Amino acid sequence: MLSFQRSFSVSPSLQLPSPMETHLWFVVPDEFKSVSLLNQYMELLSPCEKENVLSMRGEQLQKQALLARTLVRTTIARYQINNRVVDPRSLKFKRNVHGKPELEWESDGGQCPSPLRFNISHTSSLIACGVTVNSSIGIDIEEKQRKIKNNILAFARRYFSLHEVEHLSAISDSEVQRQEFVKLWTLKEAYVKALGRGFSAAPFKTFTICIKNGFRRGFDHADDLESGAPEVVVESSDHPERLTNNWQFGLFELVSSHYAAVCMEKDKTSDAGMSVPIRLNVRKTIPFVEDECISGTDAVVPIAGLIEQF
């Protein structure tokens, strides 16, 4: 423990996210140039993770893989559990029955299993990790400028639902269509990742995500909510009776360059019919060096879903 504290600056420990809160942490690979810092990060990884990093083809991909694991470990380690400092190296991960990565928390002497849930997404230019408590979470990040190699409508007809194809077909401007496609992709990915049952359990064609123009549902909304923010709704195409209103979405622009989608389970204690906003905290980090909270700035621009930044 002592050597750990000497080698790495211990970040101030944070309160666990509350219900309906998502803490989003991200790194920008281009900001990491120091070889000695990257070597420090390497020391945090398990032997298996190190092997995976080194099997990546090329330095850039290796760096991204290293930063992804570093981000997950250091982010989770920030949240002090039971007043104990967590060494990022000590964290263990496993996959659930469907292959979704999860935190493995050894309970010793009556300790409760970790309530922390996380999900990670990468692009070559930004890697993000979302953290919640007791709520399944899925996130997806894509570059706003991402070019689709295939014809967008052909792709949508092949992989998306009928309603989604109709929505995209109705957009005449090809650039706007491409943007809407990318946004839809991130929302669908975030949903499937939140479900945590793998791609084949919820093939993209079997559900529709719809961004409905904002309207008041007749409930009292807090004054500081975005009034008229477009609502994001998911419906099952082939099993209309399947429960889908227990998922809440948020879509926003991140640092002007990326679309980010968050999908989390609605808090079980709130009314199923009510839409409670996702409370979102966004921080850019260089682990062990600096953190910058960017929620509420123009670096985070909500596009759809009920989002309350803090």
Add this chain to the structure above:
Amino acid sequence: MASVSATCPRFQPLFSHSNKTGRAPGLKLVSVGWAKFTGFPSLKASRFRVSCSAKPETVEKVIEIVRKQLALKPETVLTSETEFVELGADSLDTVEIVMTLEEEFDINVEEESSQNITSVQEVADLIEKLVQQKAQGES
């Protein structure tokens, strides 16, 4: 590979001739596909048809498509053993690659099959299987 492409122009007349006569219907399907996208004449395609794992040409085509989709540097080495995770392919890349391959080979890949694909060789084998199934279905 350089030697292969050098022989292509020599075989060109032979390909167009066999296509017109339509002598072997099953072969024709494969040869049309090959000629359209790789410039390989039907004669070459027929010679490899009996092998069990994917033809080198299929593997090459998969590699070409993967390179383009992932915008890989020319110095990045890709072999049939290469796994997609090693190349940093994300889920959208993978789905785009599958779709491009479906169009190139005129096949349909079920989502369940694409789940189990992890390497270039596996994709190539799956493509061959689907192309053959399709050819058999149509003859």
